Amino acid sequence: MQRKYAFDKVAEEYDRIRPTYPIKVFKDIIEYSNLKQDDNIIEIGCGTGQATEGFVNLGYTNITAVELGKDLCKIAADKFKHYKNINIFHSDFEGWKEKQGQKFDLAISATAFHWIKQNIGYKKTAELLTESGTIGFFWTHHVPGIGEIFTEISEAYQKYAPHLDYNNSNQVEEIIEERIKSINATCLFKDLVVKRYEWVDKYSSEDYIALFNTNSAHQVLDADIKDKLFNNIRETIKKHGDQILKPQFVVLYLARKK
Numbered sequence: 001m002q003r004k005y006a007f008d009k010v011a012e013e014y015d016r017i018r019p020t021y022p023i024k025v026f027k028d029i030i031e032y033s034n035l036k037q038d039d040n041i042i043e044i045g046c047g048t049g050q051a052t053e054g055f056v057n058l059g060y061t062n063i064t065a066v067e068l069g070k071d072l073c074k075i076a077a078d079k080f081k082h083y084k085n086i087n088i089f090h091s092d093f094e095g096w097k098e099k100q101g102q103k104f105d106l107a108i109s110a111t112a113f114h115w116i117k118q119n120i121g122y123k124k125t126a127e128l129l130t131e132s133g134t135i136g137f138f139w140t141h142h143v144p145g146i147g148e149i150f151t152e153i154s155e156a157y158q159k160y161a162p163h164l165d166y167n168n169s170n171q172v173e174e175i176i177e178e179r180i181k182s183i184n185a186t187c188l189f190k191d192l193v194v195k196r197y198e199w200v201d202k203y204s205s206e207d208y209i210a211l212f213n214t215n216s217a218h219q220v221l222d223a224d225i226k227d228k229l230f231n232n233i234r235e236t237i238k239k240h241g242d243q244i245l246k247p248q249f250v251v252l253y254l255a256r257k258k
Contacts, residue, residue: 015047015049016210017207017210018047018048018211019248020050020053021054021138021250022199025138025197025250026051026055028195028252029106029134029252030060032193032254033136033254035060035106037059038062039062039105040102040103040106041060041062041064041105041106042107042108043063043065043066043107043109044093044116044125045067045093046066046076047069047072047112048075048079049065049075049079049088052076052079056083056086063083063085064102065086065088066089066092067089068090068091068093070090073089076088093116094116102128103129103133104133105130105132105133106129106133107125107128107133107135108135109135109137109138111138111139111140114139118182122182122189125188126186126188131257132256134254134257135189135255136252137253138250138252139251140250141175142166142249143172143248144166145245145246148240149244151167152236153233153237156229156232159232160228161218161221161225161229176194176251179251187258188257188258189257189258190258191254192253194251194252194253196251197250197251197252198248200245200248202243203243204242204243205235205237205238205242208237209230211246212230213230
């Protein structure tokens with residue numbers, strides 16, 4: 001199973017447990033883009049519509065969204081069924097052809113654009129934008145937590161799935177630099193701005209497990225390994241009062257079409 005298809009298996013759990021994005025992310029995109037409320041937005045990989053909802057809540061409802069996952073798409077379409085100008089298309093972005101010829105003022109993608117074939121994705125995005133169009137692509141990153149509870153969770157990962165032990169990972173800065181290079185290398189965008197957002201969310205053991213069960217890398221683990229890993233993590237969190245404070249980290253990349 002390709003990891004990009006894994007989310008559809010847990011669509012309802014994904015919609016319930018995935019952290020929402022701070023309102024500042026959407027306000028920063030709107031400010032940078034000088035977006036008017038009747039401007040057109042294209043969203044690449046909308047999932048169940050969490051990022052879509054961020055714009056809707058601020059009054060921006062001219063949104064065309066493309067989503068690969070069938071069940072994710074259904075949830076998103078149902079969520080916005082009362083908005084006549086929000087259209088959700090079940091398709092991969094690379095092959096999406098509906099609304100050919102329409103131009104968009106803003107292209108957004110929330111923790112999804114890395115699943116798009118890069119040699120197609122950026123070029124197609126630029127072609128869909130108006131001459132003054134902008135992109136606002138953002139990603140949630142798993143970052144190391146501090147304290148005994150995270151040390152014990154790290155030990156569980158080292159025992160069962162060491163390649164997924166983000167608690168000992170310093171890869172986030174490398175990923176950020178690589179994405180900056182990727183955007184600049186296309187020669188399709190200018191005035192790149194990178195913004196970071198940090199906060200902390202509280203989870204019970206069951207919700208923490210549910211959160212990571214929506215992670216594609218965990219979804220493709222052998223079922224027995226995943227059960228052992230999650231049981232170990234569950235018991236660790238319960239031992240610490242059945243509560244864990246998880247740091248959250250989002251990085252936003254803003255750029256204008258050249």
